[in-house]
Amino acid sequence: MGLNFMKIDCSGMRCPQPVLKLAVETAETPAGTVVEIIGDCPTFEKDIRTFCERRKKTLLSVRADGPKCVIQIQY
Numbered sequence: 001m002g003l004n005f006m007k008i009d010c011s012g013m014r015c016p017q018p019v020l021k022l023a024v025e026t027a028e029t030p031a032g033t034v035v036e037i038i039g040d041c042p043t044f045e046k047d048i049r050t051f052c053e054r055r056k057k058t059l060l061s062v063r064a065d066g067p068k069c070v071i072q073i074q075y
Contacts, residue, residue, distance in 0.1 A: 059071065
């Protein structure tokens with residue numbers, strides 16, 4: 001977990017807050033950064049997938065962590 005790793009916790013947020021937070025917090029993120037975002041909103045995974053497609057970001061992994069979903073995105 002070097003400089004090019006970022007973690008955003010959106011637990012408890014409801015759509016569309018996690019995607020908005022992701023967009024704002026990664027606005028200046030350099031290419032090559034891995035962003036890990038955590039959420040528990042029912043549409044969280046779908047919303048993040050859509051965000052990645054629209055922004056041309058690579059979705060690296062999606063895994064369940066109890067009720068939460070942990071998604072890693074390559075910038």
